[in-house]
Amino acid sequence: MDERHLEVAIAAGGTAGHINPALALAEELRDRGHHVTFFGQTSKLEGRLVPEAGFELVPVVVSGFDRSRPWTLASSLARMRHAQSQIKGRFAEKGAPDVAVGFGAYVEMPLLNACHRAGVPYLLHEQNSVPGLANKALAPHAEAVCISVPAAREVFERAKRPARSVVLTGNPVRRSVSSASREAGRAAFDVEPDETLLLVFGGSLGAAHINEGVCRLKRELLSREGLVVVHSTGADGFDETVSALALTPDEQLRWRVMPYISNMGEALAAADLVLSRAGASSIAEIAALAVPSLLVPYPHATADHQTTNARFLTDAGAAELVPDDKIDEPVFSETLLGLVDDAARRERMRAAARGLAQTSASVALADQVEAAVRRS
Structure with missing residues (x-):
């Protein structure tokens, strides 16, 4: 266990498939004495689930780019830049976190990009066997990419800019x-x-x-x-x-x-x-x-x-x-x-x-979070 009390920022949103593993990690980190703050959209499911679990949710407004509608790229990038600017302002006011974790989906991008520019280490967690676009884009600068199933490893290790470290932790399940x-x-x-x-x-x-x-x-x-x-x-x-x-x-x-x-x-x-x-x-x-x-x-x-x-x-x-x-x-x-x-x-x-239960995934992922801070 890391002896420091860490400030941990987590970005997760959209569906329970992203949010619940993030909450499982947050519960484990809180039990270890760390402080966790979520970044997400109040209008989405995280706007209800995160406060119900007793964690602060910092509002972030983003929208994904729909490749079937190319004109959405401009508005998506504008919202992303605005959200990143707001997060940068929060860091200046309240201090940057010690480490951040993204659980996929576009909502993680402004937080993790802001962390990268501020020199804050971040990790990614991929729940699915086929990684999403956000995690693939952010993987090259991640301290570690934590995967739920072995099938996801190949994508991160064979990219043009491979992730620094790919670790099989499993998919955290809430207590x-x-x-x-x-x-x-x-x-x-x-x-x-x-x-x-x-x-x-x-x-x-x-x-x-x-x-x-x-x-x-x-x-x-x-x-x-x-x-x-x-x-x-x-x-x-x-x-x-x-x-x-x-x-x-x-x-x-x-x-x-x-x-x-x-x-x-x-x-x-x-x-x-x-x-x-x-x-x-x-x-x-x-x-x-x-x-x-x-x-x-x-x-x-x-x-x-x-x-x-x-x-x-x-x-x-x-x-x-x-x-x-x-x-x-x-x-x-x-x-x-x-x-x-x-x-x-x-x-x-x-x-x-x-024989397939992943009951130790939260512990394994929390260990990776603490290790990322020690390495930085």
């Missing part, structure tokens, strides 16, 4: 997830010990096609005695899903629909089976709690990285994968209902998942 118990989870969602719980979610932004596919299986799923469905639709898909399901009061007791699950740790701990996308954060949390899963990767993810993410679980026998374009075909319903009906198969998958 509220990793420490959750089945008993507490079942109590939180009012599920009896002998009931089978199917947890459906599409990540923090939802998944319309998964919602549609599950809705079509309403009759078959509710025909399974003792099955309870907890269904997180995403905010945008909530009203449409409620309308499509048209649940009676009795059916609502067994099929709980909500826009977002804030206590995901308890939900996963309570679950017997998960149906979800394959975002990096979801994969890490499913692995940490060793939950059998059916994964439907988001088909429009950059370089199809969610399919690569999913292989972390499927290659170990801990999950099944059905492509998004197969949701409307029999293979989707057959796979999902087959897993619901086969408790022994689910238990084999759970046993396989237990």
Whole structure:
């Protein structure tokens, strides 16, 4: 442990896949006596999750460059320069941090560029198997690039200007997830010990096609005695899903629909089976709690990285994968209902998942943060 009390700046935003690993690191750093400040957009998910976790969020306004709309480049660069100027002013007023960490997405760029110009070391964390543009652009000047899965190493090591150090730390999982118990989870969602719980979610932004596919299986799923469905639709898909399901009061007791699950740790701990996308954060949390899963990767993810993410679980026998374009075909319903009906198969998958948990990732990443300061 570093004996100094460090000032650590973290940039993470946009989706829970970026924010939750950053919060997991922040919790570990706070426990070590360091002070953490976040930089992000108050209008995005971090505007709620970061203050709820007890950390300060410094507002940053940026916008990504849409390559299909070249005219957005000018406004993106203007916002980036303005944000960087504001951060530079904050450093002058309050002092620069000792170290910074970026978790991908454009929101990290003004902070880390300002740190580089101020001589402040920074690290990157890449959650996905296929690195994003921001992390690839910032990697050459990073003290270390910390990756979640081995598949990401090649990109950073073979770049024209390779990263100085690429370290496999895993993807941090928040303690509220990793420490959750089945008993507490079942109590939180009012599920009896002998009931089978199917947890459906599409990540923090939802998944319309998964919602549609599950809705079509309403009759078959509710025909399974003792099955309870907890269904997180995403905010945008909530009203449409409620309308499509048209649940009676009795059916609502067994099929709980909500826009977002804030206590995901308890939900996963309570679950017997998960149906979800394959975002990096979801994969890490499913692995940490060793939950059998059916994964439907988001088909429009950059370089199809969610399919690569999913292989972390499927290659170990801990999950099944059905492509998004197969949701409307029999293979989707057959796979999902087959897993619901086969408790022994689910238990084999759970046993396989237990060997994949990344419960030490927060510690490993915090060690890298402290090491970067010692080297600087």
